[in-house]
Amino acid sequence: MIVNAYSVEALAAALFCIGLAGVLIRRNLIVVFVSVELMLNAVNLNLVALTRRADLLVPVEGDAVALFVILLAACEVAVGLGILVALYRRFGSVAIEDVGRLKE
């Protein structure tokens, strides 16, 4: 059987690290947000794998929590994109160097 806990968690880790790299290297805030979504989904895949691990025996708990994460992600995207539009109106740009006023 190819699909053991290691292969699923390695897939989730790869997705998480691609998202992490995106957060670290991109300039555009929209693409940074896209990368954060990738990281959230990696955690969800981990929860789904956790439900099905033979050594843990938690029948549906992980899937229920994953559904909560999807719900929270929907809220987070609505608020985050609202902030993004407000930032664009204030600064005229969504590049991360242009919205760092709090640092000054």
Place this chain on the structure above:
Amino acid sequence: MREAAFLLFGGAMIISALLAVTRRNPVHAALWLVLTMLSLAGVYLALGAVFLAMAQIFVYAGAIMVLFLFVVMLVGAPVEELKTPFRKGSLWGVVAAGAVFVAFLTRMPALERVRVVVFEVTARALASPLIGSGGNWGRHALAFELGSVLVVAAILGAILMVRTGREEISEEADDDR
């Protein structure tokens, strides 16, 4: 069968995720994210999380991606930003993320012996912890109901933020006149 689906959708997910974080144009990044979400729904199906796969397609590939594309179209990207989409010294970011990945992989080899028991979790199976069954409340019933309050609060917050911005702009337009 399930192994083949897992490998196929998993590979498609990694490739489209890589493309999503490396494309210059934010519109392309958002569209590759759609494919990532759909492939992840395929992985969920291969692992037997049928209801979660449907929720993933409805909420992520549907609602969230429409919001993303709407904001990308509204905000857009200036031409000079399309030429340099990456930060200075972004190589170190890739190195850091790669180091985290290697750290994950080296901590996990014990998991190779752990089997994954594929079983289907349907909407009915999820309903009993979330809502309740047989006249009893589910374990997460309160959190589930509070979730709906949170969604309403998020919608109102988003509308409020975008609306005040528009009033400021119309006031500026009045000042110009």
